[in-house]
Amino acid sequence: xxxxxxxxxxxxxxxxxxxxxxxxxxxxxxxxxxxxxxxxxxxxxxxxxxxxxxxxxxxxxxxxxxxxxxxxxxxxxxxxxxxxxxxxxxxxxxxxxxxxxxxxxxxxxxxxxxxxxxxxxxxxxxxxxxxxxxxxxxxxxxxxxxxxxxxxxxxxxxxxxxxxxxxxxxxxxxxxxxxxxxxxxxxxxxxxxxxxxxxxxxxxxxxxxxxxxxxxxxxxxxxxxxxxxxxxxxxxxxxxxxxxxxxxxxxxxxxxxxxxxxxxxxxxxxxxxxxxxxxxxxxxxxxxxxxxxxxxxxxxxxxxxxxxxxxxxxxxxxxxxxxxxxxxxxxxxxxxxxxxxxxxxxxxxxxxxxxxxxxxxxxxxxxxxxxxxxxxx
Numbered sequence: 001x002x003x004x005x006x007x008x009x010x011x012x013x014x015x016x017x018x019x020x021x022x023x024x025x026x027x028x029x030x031x032x033x034x035x036x037x038x039x040x041x042x043x044x045x046x047x048x049x050x051x052x053x054x055x056x057x058x059x060x061x062x063x064x065x066x067x068x069x070x071x072x073x074x075x076x077x078x079x080x081x082x083x084x085x086x087x088x089x090x091x092x093x094x095x096x097x098x099x100x101x102x103x104x105x106x107x108x109x110x111x112x113x114x115x116x117x118x119x120x121x122x123x124x125x126x127x128x129x130x131x132x133x134x135x136x137x138x139x140x141x142x143x144x145x146x147x148x149x150x151x152x153x154x155x156x157x158x159x160x161x162x163x164x165x166x167x168x169x170x171x172x173x174x175x176x177x178x179x180x181x182x183x184x185x186x187x188x189x190x191x192x193x194x195x196x197x198x199x200x201x202x203x204x205x206x207x208x209x210x211x212x213x214x215x216x217x218x219x220x221x222x223x224x225x226x227x228x229x230x231x232x233x234x235x236x237x238x239x240x241x242x243x244x245x246x247x248x249x250x251x252x253x254x255x256x257x258x259x260x261x262x263x264x265x266x267x268x269x270x271x272x273x274x275x276x277x278x279x280x281x282x283x284x285x286x287x288x289x290x291x292x293x294x295x296x297x298x299x300x301x302x303x304x305x306x307x308x309x310x311x312x313x314x315x316x317x318x319x320x321x322x323x324x325x326x327x328x329x330x331x332x333x334x335x336x337x338x339x340x341x342x343x344x345x346x347x348x349x350x351x352x353x354x355x356x357x358x359x360x361x362x363x364x365x366x367x368x369x370x371x372x373x374x375x376x377x
Contacts, residue, residue: 002315002360002367007151007179007293007351012245013204015252020206020245023047030240031229043244050247051198051211054254056187058216063230064243067210068178069102071197074212074234075174076106076145078220080115083142085221090114091142094133097336098122098153100176103145104332120146125286126155126337130165141171148196149179152333152349153285154293156184163192172218178202178210182253182354183261183292194218200246203253204354209242253354260354264291267352267361272296274365278372284334284347297339297347298368301375306348309371315364318349 003011012020023043028036030044045059052059065071076093083091095107097119111117118136120128128146137144144166149156159175166173174195180186182203188196193215200209212234214220220233227235253260268291275281275296284295298306303319310317319331330344339347350364 006353016249019248024241047244047247071212154289205246205249305375313367
């Protein structure tokens with residue numbers, strides 16, 4: 001099987017697995033004061049420190065949690081709670097039409113609770129611009145939430161410029177940055193963001209582990225109660241082995257990041273060249289998108305059939321649309337940038353990783369040509 005779905009999950013690296021097993025063998029709870037507990041605490045904090053070093057932030061600004069979905073919900077719902085408690089009424093949220101569902105769902109829920117939500121519309125390449133953001137900010141804007149790198153297109157936002165617009169008005173800025181580590185340069189301090197969310201399984205760490213960056217001095221209420229872990233912001237026994245393995249994986253990913261970027265760039269160019277002869281093929285991602293992602297549309301093809309045929313041919317990719325209740329729903333990201341529902345359903349996302357080889361890319365290209373011919377009947 002040729003695995004080309006790294007944007008969904010990067011397989012756990014051998015270094016991360018070894019680290020996980022080492023820390024999982026420790027018997028103690030990191031909150032316990034005895035020797036066994038403190039041994040676990042050391043591994044937990046080493047993992048956090050490794051992640052912090054890669055993100056260029058103070059380790060005390062990172063909350064260990066269950067991943068990007070939890071982090072995104074914590075920021076949107078927590079900041080909404082803080083605003084409501086302070087002002088006694090719903091406020092205003094700014095986000096975009098191309099966010100991950102982990103931002104879209106809480107934003108829509110807040111809208112149902114009386115919040116005003118401004119949904120920014122992307123340009124044809126999935127980008128948002130500082131002037132566009134400045135136009136919608138209001139005196140009651142409680143939060144701006146715009147992703148850094150899109151999970152379907154790989155489009156990279158100018159996060160420092162966007163965050164600066166919010167900062168000039170004293171408005172907190174959140175970015176879902178789960179697709180960045182291990183591929184794109186990271187410097188949260190230079191970005192000027194208030195919050196950022198990350199998931200370890202995107203860089204070769206374990207699933208179900210993530211980190212929420214909270215700028216020092218920021219008030220963020222917890223959204224779950226019942227313990228004092230993570231400064232009281234995320235109660236519950238920490239995943240010691242997961243955090244330690246995540247840190248080890250990110251240390252390695254960051255050490256080879258520039259080489260990874262060059263490798264992925266070559267792979268994507270090779271892949272696009274190999275499939276260029278597919279009739280009517282459309283490339284959706286911009287040229288300067290994260291090289292991890294290739295989004296392509298095969299007009300008049302059925303996306304579900306494409307995926308099934310690719311799987312039969314030994315290639316794991318993903319659709320540019322989500323499968324819901326057994327039917328292929330057009331991707332909200334693709335329709336937001338102007339694709340028709342039919343083209344959105346005929347779109348696939350191939351995503352590459354450090355372990356992907358040129359031979360695998362060539363074989364996947366051949367498989368896509370065959371799958372496209374089959375699906376068009």
